[in-house]
Amino acid sequence: DSERVILRVRELENELIKCKQKRCTAITRIEKMSAEVVDSNPYSRLMALKRMGIVEDYEKIRTFTVAVVGVGGVGSVTAEMLTRCGIGKLLLFDYDKVELANMNRLFFQPHQAGLSKVEAAEHTLRSINPDVQFEIHNYNITTMSNFAHFMDRISHGALEEGKAVDLVLCCVDNFEARMAINAACNELGQIWMESGVSENAVSGHIQLIIPGETACFACAPPLVVAANIDEKTLKREGVCAASLPTTMGVVAGILVQNVLKYLLKFGTVSHYLGYNAMQDFFPTMAMKANPTCDDPHCKKQQENYKVIDQAEQPKDVAKTPEELPAVHEDNDWGIELVSEQTDDELKAASGPVPDLPEGITVAYTIPGGENGASGETVEETEQSLEELMAKMRKM
Amino acid sequence: DSERVILRVRELENELIKCKQKRCTAITRIEKMSAEVVDSNPYSRLMALKRMGIVEDYEKIRTFTVAVVGVGGVGSVTAEMLTRCGIGKLLLFDYDKVELANMNRLFFQPHQAGLSKVEAAEHTLRSINPDVQFEIHNYNITTMSNFAHFMDRISHGALEEGKAVDLVLCCVDNFEARMAINAACNELGQIWMESGVSENAVSGHIQLIIPGETACFACAPPLVVAANIDEKTLKREGVCAASLPTTMGVVAGILVQNVLKYLLKFGTVSHYLGYNAMQDFFPTMAMKANPTCDDPHCKKQQENYKVIDQAEQPKDVAKTPEELPAVHEDNDWGIELVSEQTDDELKAASGPVPDLPEGITVAYTIPGGENGASGETVEETEQSLEELMAKMRKM
Numbered sequence: 001d002s003e004r005v006i007l008r009v010r011e012l013e014n015e016l017i018k019c020k021q022k023r024c025t026a027i028t029r030i031e032k033m034s035a036e037v038v039d040s041n042p043y044s045r046l047m048a049l050k051r052m053g054i055v056e057d058y059e060k061i062r063t064f065t066v067a068v069v070g071v072g073g074v075g076s077v078t079a080e081m082l083t084r085c086g087i088g089k090l091l092l093f094d095y096d097k098v099e100l101a102n103m104n105r106l107f108f109q110p111h112q113a114g115l116s117k118v119e120a121a122e123h124t125l126r127s128i129n130p131d132v133q134f135e136i137h138n139y140n141i142t143t144m145s146n147f148a149h150f151m152d153r154i155s156h157g158a159l160e161e162g163k164a165v166d167l168v169l170c171c172v173d174n175f176e177a178r179m180a181i182n183a184a185c186n187e188l189g190q191i192w193m194e195s196g197v198s199e200n201a202v203s204g205h206i207q208l209i210i211p212g213e214t215a216c217f218a219c220a221p222p223l224v225v226a227a228n229i230d231e232k233t234l235k236r237e238g239v240c241a242a243s244l245p246t247t248m249g250v251v252a253g254i255l256v257q258n259v260l261k262y263l264l265k266f267g268t269v270s271h272y273l274g275y276n277a278m279q280d281f282f283p284t285m286a287m288k289a290n291p292t293c294d295d296p297h298c299k300k301q302q303e304n305y306k307v308i309d310q311a312e313q314p315k316d317v318a319k320t321p322e323e324l325p326a327v328h329e330d331n332d333w334g335i336e337l338v339s340e341q342t343d344d345e346l347k348a349a350s351g352p353v354p355d356l357p358e359g360i361t362v363a364y365t366i367p368g369g370e371n372g373a374s375g376e377t378v379e380e381t382e383q384s385l386e387e388l389m390a391k392m393r394k395m
Numbered sequence: 396d397s398e399r400v401i402l403r404v405r406e407l408e409n410e411l412i413k414c415k416q417k418r419c420t421a422i423t424r425i426e427k428m429s430a431e432v433v434d435s436n437p438y439s440r441l442m443a444l445k446r447m448g449i450v451e452d453y454e455k456i457r458t459f460t461v462a463v464v465g466v467g468g469v470g471s472v473t474a475e476m477l478t479r480c481g482i483g484k485l486l487l488f489d490y491d492k493v494e495l496a497n498m499n500r501l502f503f504q505p506h507q508a509g510l511s512k513v514e515a516a517e518h519t520l521r522s523i524n525p526d527v528q529f530e531i532h533n534y535n536i537t538t539m540s541n542f543a544h545f546m547d548r549i550s551h552g553a554l555e556e557g558k559a560v561d562l563v564l565c566c567v568d569n570f571e572a573r574m575a576i577n578a579a580c581n582e583l584g585q586i587w588m589e590s591g592v593s594e595n596a597v598s599g600h601i602q603l604i605i606p607g608e609t610a611c612f613a614c615a616p617p618l619v620v621a622a623n624i625d626e627k628t629l630k631r632e633g634v635c636a637a638s639l640p641t642t643m644g645v646v647a648g649i650l651v652q653n654v655l656k657y658l659l660k661f662g663t664v665s666h667y668l669g670y671n672a673m674q675d676f677f678p679t680m681a682m683k684a685n686p687t688c689d690d691p692h693c694k695k696q697q698e699n700y701k702v703i704d705q706a707e708q709p710k711d712v713a714k715t716p717e718e719l720p721a722v723h724e725d726n727d728w729g730i731e732l733v734s735e736q737t738d739d740e741l742k743a744a745s746g747p748v749p750d751l752p753e754g755i756t757v758a759y760t761i762p763g764g765e766n767g768a769s770g771e772t773v774e775e776t777e778q779s780l781e782e783l784m785a786k787m788r789k790m
Contacts, residue, residue: 002397002400005397005400005401005404006400008404009400009403009404009407012404012407012408012411013407015411016407016410016411037496037633037634037635038496039494039495039496040494040495040496040508041495041496042495042496042498042499042505043499044496044635045496045499045500045596045635045636045637045638046499046637046638046639048596048634048635048636048637048638049595049596049637049639051634051637052594052595052596052637053595054595054596054597054637077501077644080501080640081501081640081641081644084498084499084500084501084640085499085639085640085641086499099434099435100434100435100436100437101432101433101434101435101436101437101439101440103437103479103523103524104437104438104440104441104479104480104481105440105479106472106475106476106479106501109522109523110437110522110523111522113435127504127505127506128498128504128505129498199447200444200447200448200449201440201443201444201447201449202449202662238432239432239443239446240432240439240440240443241440241443242440242441242443242444242446242447242449243440243441243443244440244441244444244480244652244655245475245476245479245480245648245651246476246480246648246649246651246652246655247648247652249472249476249644249645249647249648249651250644250645250648250649250652252644253640253641253642253644253645253648254641254645254675256640256641256644257639257641257642257645257672257675258675260639260641261672261673266673267597267672267673267674268673268674268675270675273675277652277656277662278656278661278662278663279662279663280649280652280653280663280665280668280677280679282675282677284675
C-alpha cells in the first residue's frame with residue numbers, strides 16, 4: 001500500500017513538472033542583441049534590418065522607453081509588438097479588467113478574464129520577452145492624484161530613472177483620457193502619438209503630436225475615426241461600440257511602425273494617417289498647431305517652437321519640460337462629448353467645417369462653455385484652422 | 396512517515412489542479428451568437444456591427460470555412476483574427492516548427508518552441524474560441540502526394556463535409572508554395588487571397604484572385620512586396636530575411652478585413668492593396684486575367700468566366716470545379732526565384748516592365764525554361780499585360 005502511495009507521489013511530481021514546464025518561459029534574458037542566424041536567436045530577423053539597409057542601429061531599440069496609455073484592443077497589441085521588437089522599457093497604464101467581451105480583439109485570452117489588464121498584459125509580455133522592463137499602473141489617469149502621478153512617471157520613469165520617456169502612446173477609448181494625455185504632454189513638452197478606432201469598428205487613425213509644432217488634441221475639433229465614446233457609458237444603456245480585431249490590429253500596426261520609424265530614424269513618420277476599412281483608403285495629412293488653442297501650455301510650446309525653429313536648432317530641444325505653472329488641477333477643458341452625429345448635424349453644430357483632405361471629417365464639435373463666449377471661440381478656431389490648412393497645402 | 400507521504404500527495408494533487416486550471420480554457424462553447432451586452436459575452440462587440448449598420452447578418456460568419464496556408468508571421472495572426480471573429484471552421488496547413496527566431500512576430504510564444512506550428516496554433520486558438528472547428532495538416536503542400544491531399548481538403552473540407560471551403564488564404568513565405576496554391580485554385584475554380592511581406596520587412600500586399608476573372612499568380616510577373624525568398628534557403632548562407640511584427644500585423648489585418656468584407660458582404664473588397672511602411676503609402680490596383688497565361692486551368696476558367704459574364708449569371712458559379720485533367724503532376728512551372736534585384740536589373744532582365752500604378756513594381760522576372768521558347772513567352776506576357784493595364788485604366 002505504501003508502495004502504491006509512493007508511486008502516486010512520483011507520478012504526481014512528474015505530472016506537475018511537465019505542467020509547469022509548459023507554462024514557464026523557455027527563454028532567458030540576454031545581455032546583447034545578436035545578429036547570428038540560428039533558430040534559437042529571437043532577434044535575428046530584427047537585426048537583419050541592418051543588413052538590409054533599413055535601420056542603421058537596431059540595437060538602439062533597447063535604450064528607449066515608451067508609455068502605453070490604455071491596454072485594450074489597440075494598446076495591448078501595441079505593447080506586444082514593442083515587446084517583441086525588444087524595446088527597453090514599457091510603462092502600461094489602464095484601470096480596466098479583462099472581460100470575455102474583449103475576446104473579439106487580439107492579445108487577451110479567456111483564462112485571463114477578471115484579471116486587471118495591466119497585470120495580465122505584463123505576465124504575458126514578460127513570458128514573451130524577458131529582456132523588456134515593465135512598469136504597470138492599474139489606475140485611471142484622469143483623476144487628480146493619478147494624473148499627477150502619471151505626469152511624474154512619464155517625465156521621470158525612463159529606463160534611466162529620472163529621465164522622461166521617449167514617447168507616450170495614447171490607446172484609450174474615451175475623450176477625457178485623450179484630453180488628459182494632451183494636457184500632460186503639452187505641459188511637459190512630451191512628444192506623443194494618438195490612436196483611435198471608430199465606434200462602428202471600420203475606421204481608425206494615428207496622429208503624431210509634437211507640442212508647439214503640430215496641432216495638439218485641443219487645437220482642432222478632433223478628427224473622425226476616433227472612438228470617443230466611453231464603452232462604460234454605452235454599456236449602461238445595453239448597447240456597446242462595435243470592434244474588430246482586424247481594424248485594431250491595423251491601427252496598432254501602423255502606430256508601432258511609426259514608433260519604430262521615429263525612434264530608430266528610418267522612413268517617414270506620418271503626422272496623421274487614417275484607415276477607412278470599407279474602402280481600404282488611407283488618408284494622410286499634417287496640421288500645424290493652432291495659435292488660438294485653448295490650452296495655454298500649447299501656446300507656450302508654440303512660442304518656444306518659433307524661437308527654436310528660427311534658430312534652426314535640432315527639434316529634440318522641444319522635449320525639454322516647460323516651467324509653466326500646472327493648470328491641470330482646474331480640469332475645466334470645457335469640452336463635451338457629442339457622438340453619432342450625422343454630417344448635416346456636424347455642419348450645423350460647428351459652423352464652417354474646416355476644409356479637410358478627402359476621407360477625413362470632423363468627429364466632434366466643441367460646444368461652448370457656460371460663459372457665453374463659446375460661439376466666438378468656435379468661430380475663431382475654425383477660422384485659424386482653415387488658414388492652417390491653406391498654409392499646409394502650400395507646403 | 397506514511398502520514399507525511401499522504402500529506403505530500405494531497406499537496407501535489409492540489410497544486411496540479413491549480414496548475415491545470417490556469418492552463419485550461421475558461422470559456423465554453425455556445426449554441427447561438429448573442430448580441431446581449433454583458434461582460435461575459437465574447438460576441439457583443441461583433442454583433443454590434445449589425446446595430447451600427449455595417450454588417451447585415453453577422454451570425455453568418457459561423458457558416459464559413461477558410462483555409463490558411465502558412466501559419467507564420469501573417470498566417471498565425473490571420474488565423475487568430477478569424478478565430479476571434481467566430482469563423483465556422485479553419486483549415487491550417489504548415490510543416491514548420493516554432494523557433495525562438497519567430498518571436499519577433501506576433502502569436503507564438505517561447506514555451507512553444509519545438510512544437511509544430513499547426514499544433515501549437517490549434518492549441519492556442521481552441522483556448523481562445525472553442526466555437527471554431529479546426530483541421531490541421533502538418534505537411535508541405537508542394538510535394539506530389541501532399542498537393543493531392545491539399546486539393547482534396549480545400550475542395551471537400553468545409554464545415555459541411557464534402558463541400559469546398561469558402562476561401563483559401565495564402566500566407567506562405569516562398570514562391571513554390573504560392574504557385575502550388577495558384578495551380579490548385581485555378582484547377583478548382585476556388586477564389587483565394589494572396590498575401591506577402593517583402594524580405595526587408597517594410598512592405599507587403601494582399602491580392603484577391605478570382606480564377607478566370609482577375610489575374611492569377613501565373614498571369615503576370617509577381618508584383619513586388621512579396622517575400623518570395625524561402626527562409627530555409629537564406630538560413631543556409633547564415634543570412635535571413637528581416638521581419639517585423641508591425642508589417643506582419645498590418646498585412647494580416649488588411650487581409651482578414653477583406654475576408655470579412657467578402658464573406659459578410661459589406662464595404663468594397665480590394666483586388667490588390669499594397670503597404671509601403673517607409674512612406675505609409677497604400678497603392679491599390681486591379682488586374683484582369685491574362686489571356687496568354689501559362690496555366691491552362693487559368694485559360695479554361697477565363698473561357699468559363701466570359702460565358703458566365705455574358706449570360707450575366709451570379710459570379711459564384713465560377714466556383715464550380717472544372718473537369719480539366721490535372722496538370723499539377725508535371726510540376727514544371729518553369730519559374731525560378733530571382734531576388735534582391737535593383738530596379739535597373741529588373742528592367743534589363745524582364746524587358747519592357749508593365750506600366751504599373753505608383754508604388755507597385757515587379758518583384759520577379761520569369762526566366763525561360765530549357766525549351767528555348769522562353770524569350771517569346773516573356774515578351775508575350777509583357778505585351779498582353781500592358782494591354783490589360785490600359786483596359787483597366789479605362790474602367
